[in-house]
Amino acid sequence: MTGVLSALELAYWQQTTIRLLAGLVAVLLLTGGVVYLYLFKFVSFMQSRLGPMEAGPYGSLQLLAEVGKWIQKEDISTKDADKFIFGLAPAVVLVSTFLMFVVIPAGPNAVMADLGTGIYYVLAISSLSVIGILMAGWASANKYALMGALRAGGQLIAYELPLVLGVLGVVIQAGSLNLQDIVYAQSNGEIFGISAIGNPYILTQFVAFAIFMIAVQAELTQTPFDMPIAESELVAGYQVEYSGIRFLVYFIAEFATAVGFAAIASTLFLGGWALPASWGFSDTAMHVIGPINVSIKAVFLVGVVFWVRFTFPRFREDQLQRLAWKGLIPLALANIVVTAILKVVF
Amino acid sequence: MPAKPSKPQVPGLIKGLGVTLRTAKETIFPDGMLKPPAPSKGAATVQYPREKEAPVTRARGVIALKEENCTACMLCVRECPDWCIYIEAHKTLAPPRREGGKPRVVNELDRFDFDYALCMYCGICVEVCPFEALFWSPEYEYSEAHIADLIHDRSRLAQWMETVPDFEPYESGSEQKVKKVPR
Numbered sequence: 103m104t105g106v107l108s109a110l111e112l113a114y115w116q117q118t119t120i121r122l123l124a125g126l127v128a129v130l131l132l133t134g135g136v137v138y139l140y141l142f143k144f145v146s147f148m149q150s151r152l153g154p155m156e157a158g159p160y161g162s163l164q165l166l167a168e169v170g171k172w173i174q175k176e177d178i179s180t181k182d183a184d185k186f187i188f189g190l191a192p193a194v195v196l197v198s199t200f201l202m203f204v205v206i207p208a209g210p211n212a213v214m215a216d217l218g219t220g221i222y223y224v225l226a227i228s229s230l231s232v233i234g235i236l237m238a239g240w241a242s243a244n245k246y247a248l249m250g251a252l253r254a255g256g257q258l259i260a261y262e263l264p265l266v267l268g269v270l271g272v273v274i275q276a277g278s279l280n281l282q283d284i285v286y287a288q289s290n291g292e293i294f295g296i297s298a299i300g301n302p303y304i305l306t307q308f309v310a311f312a313i314f315m316i317a318v319q320a321e322l323t324q325t326p327f328d329m330p331i332a333e334s335e336l337v338a339g340y341q342v343e344y345s346g347i348r349f350l351v352y353f354i355a356e357f358a359t360a361v362g363f364a365a366i367a368s369t370l371f372l373g374g375w376a377l378p379a380s381w382g383f384s385d386t387a388m389h390v391i392g393p394i395n396v397s398i399k400a401v402f403l404v405g406v407v408f409w410v411r412f413t414f415p416r417f418r419e420d421q422l423q424r425l426a427w428k429g430l431i432p433l434a435l436a437n438i439v440v441t442a443i444l445k446v447v448f
Numbered sequence: 449m450p451a452k453p454s455k456p457q458v459p460g461l462i463k464g465l466g467v468t469l470r471t472a473k474e475t476i477f478p479d480g481m482l483k484p485p486a487p488s489k490g491a492a493t494v495q496y497p498r499e500k501e502a503p504v505t506r507a508r509g510v511i512a513l514k515e516e517n518c519t520a521c522m523l524c525v526r527e528c529p530d531w532c533i534y535i536e537a538h539k540t541l542a543p544p545r546r547e548g549g550k551p552r553v554v555n556e557l558d559r560f561d562f563d564y565a566l567c568m569y570c571g572i573c574v575e576v577c578p579f580e581a582l583f584w585s586p587e588y589e590y591s592e593a594h595i596a597d598l599i600h601d602r603s604r605l606a607q608w609m610e611t612v613p614d615f616e617p618y619e620s621g622s623e624q625k626v627k628k629v630p631r
Contacts, residue, residue: 147472150492413468414461 121214123439128393129203133358134165136401141357141409148412172353175346183343191241194342195236199355201227202362204420208375209392210385212448214226219360220281221273224366225266226403228321228359232258235330235340242343250339252325253419254330260426261327268313271441272303272370281369289376299359300378304371311371313430318363320426322356325411329419360404368399505613507586512608513560514630517581520555524582525572532566533558533573538627552581560602565595583630587611 112120154161179188185306205220207213217223220408232255239251277286291301304311320327331339341352368374375392377383383391390402417425477483478490494501503509520537536559541551574582584610592598612630 144472147475147487147491148468150471150475150490152487152491152493153493155495409465409468411462 107282120333125214126200128202128208128397129358129361130354132361132397132400135289136361136404137161137165137357138162139401140405144405145408145412148409163391169350172350173347177348178342178343180243184241184243185235187241189348191234191238192348192355194237195355196232196351196358197231197400198227198234199358199362201230202359202366205207205281206362206365206369206396207285208396209389209391213282216280216282221269221280221284221366221370223280224281224415225262228363229258229262231355231359238344239340242340244343246336246338247340247342250330250332250336253336254340256328257320257323257330257422257426261317261430262422264313264426264430264434265317265321267431267438268317269305269308269370270434271310271437274438274441274445275303275307281366281374285369285374285376288373289378300373300376302371303371307437307441308373309433310441313359313366313434313437314367314371315406316430317426319410321363321423322360322407324360324407326414326417327422328416329422332416361400364403364407365396365400367403368396372399372403374399410415503588504588505586506584508571508584509586509588510564510584510590510608511562511567511571511574511605512583512585512587512612513562513602513605514581514583514609515557515560515602515606517579518560519579519581520557521578522615523576523578525570525607527576529570530566530568531571532563534561557602560605561599562605563599564590565598579602580629583609583612585609585611586613 126437138161142153142161154164157167158161179185202224204214205223207216235254235258236251239249239254242248255322270286276284278284278287288302289300293301293305323330329362330336331341336342344352345445375396376388377391377395471488473481476485478486488495493629501531518535520535522535525531525533525535535557537555537557539553542554544551562574571584574584587608588597588602597619609630614631
């Protein structure tokens, strides 16, 4: 099988098409699975109920039914809305989400673009969604949408900083911005001379991991940080005027971003696709194990995000900003300093 | 000022996470972690059209009519705050109560309609009825596709009479109360 595959000489556009399709299928499957597993089921169990049970066995086709419903709905917008920007905004958010997956490695070769500055690219491209959200809020011609978009803008920019600063600790320790190099550094690393489990950076960079996950929760505007779409004050924030397929795009983008950030967190802190090098799996085996490995880790981390989301009540706007500027950013800076000192010492 | 707890307290954030996780565990594994998962047993909810919860016997589900007790006195119609009861009747002769007496003039119901689209379940009609013709029933499944169909007529109201729970004796010391006995 591998002989046949390696004998195939594909043109660049053919390779790109295959990678795009495989990536798209993987992202959408993971997103749908996460929505079913956590949003429909796990959360229901946490609230002592069953969740959807009618569509398919144990409600497993519920998401398809929802998508069918959204596609049928009328596409409406307000009279004063800036129609072009209004229509473009969900696309910007979705594109920024899908572009995140370009550099996430899922195996020794399974990465769409092995950029030298991979993590920098991810953090830059994920903050593009702020522009989409501000566009949506401004073009909706609705004061709730505008307030929601402004809150989202303030929040996403505030939490972009701890996100970047938290990642810097890992980057210093691994000595590279490339996600593949970070994976290999964890796989080949050792702690106090023990290499049995490699060196997943959650052990040495647990402060950075905590900061990263809190910032991810805020970047996703999941519940303790869902001020931008606070339904009791802003109806649905910047999404308020969207219906039908455009709302569906926001929905996909929200949960695909959750999967994307979880995949990045598992790559940075949990060892990514690689198993510890001392376990002695060949590259050929890792082509199969790798994607499964990183998917399981990512789905687990999304579970943590949803667990937190459905446990805590919402922050007030000033508390939310205070946590970012007075709590997380100084902590992340201290983490960088300590990591840098220890890196030089050892 | 309350004394400080001597034990170190678990931070509230962690405790909250524990509460949700424990609820999930108790829902998925109601018989303990070693038994196979059975969420439909562990959940506090029921899957409505397939399983049904019996409402408490004195639940205010729907108002039933005991036709033979109704004298068309119109008290319920007049007391109803949102005018959802419609009664029409005509005078007719009934056989005398005692041998050799005059035939009695009674009202015979032609129409007793209850508009459940308007009814707000205040129960004033049940309270006010002096002849014990109206009763609360715990029956609750009478929704309709069209709002006009929510006007239920006397035959439907009489059917619900069967679902009215039996009278339970009042507790001692409250015998002066009027007894509202369905049958």
